[in-house]
Amino acid sequence: MEALPFHNWYWDLIFLGPVLGLILGLVLFKKKVGVFTTLGMAFSTFFLVFLCLWNLDTPVTSKIFNWWHIGSGQNILQVDILFTSNRLTLLMGSLVGFIATLVFWYSTHYEALKGDKSRYYAGLVLFTFAMMGIVFSGNLLLTFVFWELVGFSSWFLIGYWHHKPEAARAARKAFLVNRIGDIGFIIALMLVGVYGGTFDIEVLLREAHSGHQAWMTWAGAGLLLAVIGKSAQFPLLTWLPDAMEGPTPVSALLHAATMVAAGVFLLVRMFDFLAEPVLTTAAFVGGITAFMGAFAAWRQEDIKKVLAFSTISQLGFMIASIGAGYPQFAFLHLFTHAFFKAGLFLGAGVMAHHANSYSLEAMGGMLKKAPWVTYAFIAAALALAGVPLFSGFISKEAILAGINNWTAISVREGFHSSILVSILLWSGVFLTAVYVARMLGYLLKPKNETAAVSTPNSQLIPVVLLGIGSIWLVAGLLPWDFSQAWIIDQSAESIPEAPIWMMPLTISLIIFGGYLGYRDVHYTKQKAFNRAVTNLSRLNWQLDAIYNAMIVAPTLWVAGMVRIIDKKVLDGLYNGAVAGFVVVGHFLNLVDRYLVDGTVHLSVYVVRRSGVLAKAGSGSIQAYLIWAALFLLVLIITVFFMFIGF
Amino acid sequence: MDAAIVTFYMFCGLAVVAATGMVFTKNLLYAAGLLAIVMLSLAVVFIYAGAMFLAVSQILIYVGGILVLIIFGVMLTSRKPGFSFEAGTHYHFFGWLAGLSIMVILIMTILDFDFTRWMHPPEVPDNLSGYTSIQHIGVLLMSKYLLILELAAIFLLVVMAGALQIGAKEEGGKAS
Amino acid sequence: MIPISHFLLFSAVLFGLGLIIVFTRKHILMVLMGIELMLNAVNINLAVFGHWDTKFQQGQIFALFVILVAAAEAGVALAIIIKLFKNFKTVDLSRISGLKD
Numbered sequence: 001m002e003a004l005p006f007h008n009w010y011w012d013l014i015f016l017g018p019v020l021g022l023i024l025g026l027v028l029f030k031k032k033v034g035v036f037t038t039l040g041m042a043f044s045t046f047f048l049v050f051l052c053l054w055n056l057d058t059p060v061t062s063k064i065f066n067w068w069h070i071g072s073g074q075n076i077l078q079v080d081i082l083f084t085s086n087r088l089t090l091l092m093g094s095l096v097g098f099i100a101t102l103v104f105w106y107s108t109h110y111e112a113l114k115g116d117k118s119r120y121y122a123g124l125v126l127f128t129f130a131m132m133g134i135v136f137s138g139n140l141l142l143t144f145v146f147w148e149l150v151g152f153s154s155w156f157l158i159g160y161w162h163h164k165p166e167a168a169r170a171a172r173k174a175f176l177v178n179r180i181g182d183i184g185f186i187i188a189l190m191l192v193g194v195y196g197g198t199f200d201i202e203v204l205l206r207e208a209h210s211g212h213q214a215w216m217t218w219a220g221a222g223l224l225l226a227v228i229g230k231s232a233q234f235p236l237l238t239w240l241p242d243a244m245e246g247p248t249p250v251s252a253l254l255h256a257a258t259m260v261a262a263g264v265f266l267l268v269r270m271f272d273f274l275a276e277p278v279l280t281t282a283a284f285v286g287g288i289t290a291f292m293g294a295f296a297a298w299r300q301e302d303i304k305k306v307l308a309f310s311t312i313s314q315l316g317f318m319i320a321s322i323g324a325g326y327p328q329f330a331f332l333h334l335f336t337h338a339f340f341k342a343g344l345f346l347g348a349g350v351m352a353h354h355a356n357s358y359s360l361e362a363m364g365g366m367l368k369k370a371p372w373v374t375y376a377f378i379a380a381a382l383a384l385a386g387v388p389l390f391s392g393f394i395s396k397e398a399i400l401a402g403i404n405n406w407t408a409i410s411v412r413e414g415f416h417s418s419i420l421v422s423i424l425l426w427s428g429v430f431l432t433a434v435y436v437a438r439m440l441g442y443l444l445k446p447k448n449e450t451a452a453v454s455t456p457n458s459q460l461i462p463v464v465l466l467g468i469g470s471i472w473l474v475a476g477l478l479p480w481d482f483s484q485a486w487i488i489d490q491s492a493e494s495i496p497e498a499p500i501w502m503m504p505l506t507i508s509l510i511i512f513g514g515y516l517g518y519r520d521v522h523y524t525k526q527k528a529f530n531r532a533v534t535n536l537s538r539l540n541w542q543l544d545a546i547y548n549a550m551i552v553a554p555t556l557w558v559a560g561m562v563r564i565i566d567k568k569v570l571d572g573l574y575n576g577a578v579a580g581f582v583v584v585g586h587f588l589n590l591v592d593r594y595l596v597d598g599t600v601h602l603s604v605y606v607v608r609r610s611g612v613l614a615k616a617g618s619g620s621i622q623a624y625l626i627w628a629a630l631f632l633l634v635l636i637i638t639v640f641f642m643f644i645g646f
Numbered sequence: 647m648d649a650a651i652v653t654f655y656m657f658c659g660l661a662v663v664a665a666t667g668m669v670f671t672k673n674l675l676y677a678a679g680l681l682a683i684v685m686l687s688l689a690v691v692f693i694y695a696g697a698m699f700l701a702v703s704q705i706l707i708y709v710g711g712i713l714v715l716i717i718f719g720v721m722l723t724s725r726k727p728g729f730s731f732e733a734g735t736h737y738h739f740f741g742w743l744a745g746l747s748i749m750v751i752l753i754m755t756i757l758d759f760d761f762t763r764w765m766h767p768p769e770v771p772d773n774l775s776g777y778t779s780i781q782h783i784g785v786l787l788m789s790k791y792l793l794i795l796e797l798a799a800i801f802l803l804v805v806m807a808g809a810l811q812i813g814a815k816e817e818g819g820k821a822s
Numbered sequence: 823m824i825p826i827s828h829f830l831l832f833s834a835v836l837f838g839l840g841l842i843i844v845f846t847r848k849h850i851l852m853v854l855m856g857i858e859l860m861l862n863a864v865n866i867n868l869a870v871f872g873h874w875d876t877k878f879q880q881g882q883i884f885a886l887f888v889i890l891v892a893a894a895e896a897g898v899a900l901a902i903i904i905k906l907f908k909n910f911k912t913v914d915l916s917r918i919s920g921l922k923d
Contacts, residue, residue: 622853622915626737626845629744636751654824658832665839665859674849681855684836688862691832694824697869697882700889704865707889712858712896719851719900723907733849736916741845749838756830764826767873774876783879791883798890805894813901 003058010051011064011083014093015132017044018100018125026118034108037121041104041128045097052090059086061138061202079199082138087489088331092135092265095335099257099342100128102462106346107249109456120160124253127153131258135265140192140199144185147230147262151178154259158246170242177239181229188222191215201269208273220278223270224285231263231315234289238543240312241296244304248352251304252345255311256338264318264334271327280418283323283406287424290316292541294431298438298517299537302358303348306439309540310384311341313428320425321399324406326496328488333395335487336475340380340392343466347377350455350463351443360439365447370455376467378440383470385436385510386429394475397498397506398482400425405496429506433513434520441521654694661687674720674733678713685709696767699783829870837863850906850913854899861892 021040025033064081071077104124107113113120130153133146152175159171189199195215196204208216227233232240240260244251254260267274267282274282293313300306314337318330348358354369355362366374383392403425410418476485480503483495536542664683671677685708692701774782787795836859843856865885872881903913910918 620915620918622737622741622845626740626744629748629841629845630740633744633747633751651824658828662832662835662839665836668852668855668859669839669842669846674851677852677855681858684859685862688866691829691866692869695829695866695869696873697885700865700869700882700885703886703889707893708858708862712893715896715900716851716855719854719903722904723851723913733847733852734914734916735846736848737846742842745838745842745845748841749834752834752837753831756827756834759827761825761827764874766823768876770876779879783882786879786883790878794887798887802890802894805897809897809901812898813904 004054006060022125038104041101048094083136084138096257103253106462109458123157157250167245170245174239181226184222184225188219191219205272217275220274227263241308248349252342256342268327286316286320287421290428291424294428296540297435299534326402329398336391336395339469340383343380360442364445379467380470385433391475401498430509430513433510434517437514437517438520441518657687657690833863833866
């Protein structure tokens with residue numbers, strides 16, 4: 001098809017649709033703000049899909065304006081506002097838009113959001129806007145700006161019910177854990193700025209393609225750390241399960257399209273930039289996470305917790321696939337995963353409304369109460385487990401084939417521990433079937449209650465649409481052949497052959513796992529081993545406790561010690577000094593009452609006043625200001641000595 | 647030495663002395679008065695810097711507006727019986743250390759810099775020589791900076807509404 | 823002609839004095855006055871360097887908007903101080919330590 005000429009105002013249509021909808025809604029009908037926002041989002045999505053049809057294979061980078069620059073002549077570092085439209089960004093943008101539209105629509109009648117929804121919708125719009133920014137940005141610095149914006153708005157939405165202490169705590173945790181990852185991003189940005197001389201992603205990719213340099217390895221490692229934080233990978237995965245405290249539609253958006261997908265998307269986008277060691281690390285991190293997440297999802301009691309850990313596990317699959325050198329397969333899985341995970345979360349929200357609880361025990365007999373939602377939920381769950389004829393099967397098959405190929409090559413080159421990644425991913429597939437079957441088993445357990453509430457159409461239709469989106473047609477025409485999936489660009493990279501034993505193996509693993517998981521619902525024997533597994537799974541490998549013991553507690557201990565030193569030693573010194581001066585004063589008083597008295601009082605005064613150190617954490621604004629200024633001084637002096645010299 | 651230049655240094659000295667007085671005085675009303683002196687001296691300094699319009703707006707806005715606001719603030723917050731206009735000090739050591747060090751670093755940087763390129767201000771271009779400085783600024787504000795001016799107007803409106811909202815007594819609560 | 827560095831030195835001294843006022847005074851209105859002093863010190867620099875931009879007078883215009891923002895800030899600050907006074911019954915910063923914990 002002939003590509004459309006690309007104008008800069010297209011970006012306005014893409015970015016400003018939901019924003020305009022929100023503003024119109026706030027001005028015109030405050031009660032109907034959700035409908036307006038949904039329409040705006042739908043408009044942007046429609047436009048994006050339209051662009052997908054025409055411009056998929058003609059990459060365009062448009063420069064909006066020159067943001068700022070440092071230096072001049074040869075040493076100039078120019079930063080432009082760039083937006084890129086290519087195959088990857090357009091597909092991802094349409095995906096984000098589609099999921100966001102459905103979530104916005106779903107939220108219009110979501111019962112738990114009582115009263116005024118304008119704050120909620122403002123948060124959602126900011127969230128989606130920032131994600132669109134990450135997707136289309138053609139400049140790494142701009143990406144970072146939107147990256148932080150995504151972090152901020154997720155904090156806002158997770159803590160939407162800020163009067164609930166758990167929600168506030170979860171929001172804080174998500175924010176802080178993400179900050180750890182962002183340190184990596186900042187380091188990467190510094191390296192890129194200093195050594196690369198430009199933040200333009202296309203230029204960086206081209207440079208990396210023509211030959212890797214040492215700094216790119218470290219910058220890539222920084223990016224990987226950022227992604228580990230944002231996509232909840234192995235060391236930093238504890239925030240995502242806690243993020244369940246937010247409203248359920250927010251979880252759907254966060255898990256499917258915006259927050260955690262941003263990390264995977266960034267790695268796919270920057271794939272050529274990442275060096276070999278970074279990729280290998282990514283493969284291991286992904287493998288470990290896929291296994292840990294699936295295991296932790298196994299024995300959860302809360303349906304949202306099951307889904308949260310399953311997201312972590314599926315993201316692990318994607319990261320591992322990128323690490324193995326097949327970013328397209330990771331993107332394929334991201335695409336199919338977005339549909340079924342959003343469907344699962346939205347469906348769980350409806351079912352929790354019917355059951356009045358998120359606990360799996362209370363979920364029985366759903367087929368009678370809300371048949372259509374349950375059918376859609378089952379379809380999405382089967383896709384998650386990777387059952388044939390569903391979309392998850394195709395993408396998972398692709399990832400496993402890629403990993404298999406990578407392992408074979410690595411072993412041939414003498415890198416034997418890569419087999420571990422393969423094993424971890426296969427066990428991940430098995431455990432996925434186990435926990436999905438267990439979850440479905442609870443849902444379908446008959447229960448003698450009649451339907452009490454009806455589901456509004458604005459919730460039913462999105463869930464059913466997403467359920468339909470879980471069948472294989474979303475990914476490609478043939479339900480067994482991933483290489484024909486329409487998302488995959490056939491010309492870009494070599495597509496590995498799946499070995500003949502792979503499909504039977506996956507299917508038998510799924511059937512066996514499904515049997516085990518279904519049995520789990522009805523026969524729960526309380527053996528010691530079983531109990532231990534349950535505890536380990538339910539508490540997510542005790543990670544929270546381990547982090548508490550290893551990081552939080554020592555920090556608090558140090559802080560406590562500082563406080564004690566402050567209180568005991570410094571105050572003691574101060575009191576002692578005061579006392580000493582007073583004693584000396586009295587002594588001198590006898591000697592020369594009139595001459596020395598003033599001096600002593602001055603000294604006492606000075607000592608007492610310099611007790612400001614003891615007041616460091618006093619909570620007074622001015623104390624903080626002074627410390628900030630003193631630190632600034634130290635910084636200035638250091639810079640003088642380092643770069644200029646007196 | 648030129649009388650005009652002597653006047654400049656006189657007003658500079660006056661401003662510095664008044665500001666130093668503000669650091670030490672205990673009485674809030676004295677401090678407000680000293681601030682007024684600083685502002686007026688600064689207006690004179692602005693004239694020497696070639697900024698006539700700024701000098702006038704300085705007197706209008708600061709002395710006429712902000713200082714009055716501050717004095718209102720003093721009156722409104724010291725209505726308790728037995729309350730004087732006394733204002734104490736704290737953080738003597740570290741506050742002075744931080745403030746003075748930053749001042750010293752600023753001064754050292756300025757003394758270190760070579761100002762030869764900045765000896766004489768440029769001539770006024772031909773197409774502007776018909777305007778006086780104030781007329782020129784008026785034209786600029788209504789042409790090149792019109793958007794900023796309008797935004798500033800909206801900003802001030804919002805600030806007014808916000809200040810009213812914050813300062814208003816609570817609904818159904820007791821009067822202030 | 824007065825050398826430009828004298829303007830700058832003058833502004834540096836005023837800025838430092840304003841900083842000291844902000845750091846050491848207990849009364850919140852004194853802190854506000856210190857901030858105004860610092861803003862004015864910055865304005866001197868803007869005005870002096872603006873003298874070199876004869877065509878667009880950016881220095882003067884910028885200083886003008888700084889004054890505007892300072893006026894707005896004083897208005898809002900006064901409202902906040904009155905609210906603070908209602909809540910804490912004092913404007914003594916050494917007794918207002920809500921940032922602790």
